[in-house]
Amino acid sequence: NAGVTQTPKFRVLKTGQSMTLLCAQDMNHEYMYWYRQDPGMGLRLIHYSVGEGTTAKGEVPDGYNVSRLKKQNFLLGLESAAPSQTSVYFCASRMSGSKYEQYFGPGTRLTVT
Amino acid sequence: QQQVKQSPQSLIVQKGGISIINCAYENTAFDYFPWYQQFPGKGPALLIAIRPDVSEKKEGRFTISFNKSAKQFSLHIMDSQPGDSATYFCAATFSKAAGNKLTFGGGTRVLVKP
Secondary structure, three states: OOOEEEEOOEEEEOOOOOEEEEEEEOOOOOEEEEEEEEOOOEEEEEEEEEEOOEEEEOOOOOOEEEEOOOOOEEEEEEOOOOHHHOEEEEEEEEOOOOOOOOEEOOOEEEEEO | OOOEEEEOOEEEEEOOOOEEEEEEEOOOOOOEEEEEEEOOOOOOEEEEEEOOOOOEEEEOOEEEEEEOOOOEEEEEEOOOOHHHOEEEEEEEEOOOOHHHOOEEOOOEEEEEEO
16 A cells, blocks of 8 residues: 555756656545645645546646546646746645545655756 | 745754644634644645634644634644654645645744754
């Protein structure tokens, strides 16, 4: 039982390049979330999904796209990376129902030069 | 627009001392207030959580105090240990929120000196 895993762990991009971050969970959770973490800003929600095939915008969605084709996977895409997207990205998941605990992955550190 | 404000941004406490972190919120619909603990290089993990029908919740050395009228809640770490050195985030959500999205505070970096 690996919990929530994220690929890759580190990545450096040049401005304008694209990439996809992969999140996978093996807990059969319905809900999945993508956050970015910046110093002093806490964790800000980018996009989230309440089930397979569904996605919704969070607090800071601009410049990102997501897909949830399979229940266990949640992909975050950057179509044209910008230096402002330099951040640490975390994926999280939780079960449906009244337990709101989110389980986080180990993060991906992305630098855009 | 940060709906949950957290202070201080950092604090240093001696081993055995008490660490206190405060959060204030604006949205009176919030009905679930968790605290997450994050060690360097790791993702956050749930530490303790409270609902507004109680004023205090204690789990081991960690206590949440909740003041509904003031729209504030705080985390107390009693008998702080070097292993408690981490970043702590308060958060809030409400049961009718789409996706039960969490709104996080800015975080507090705690350093416990031996």
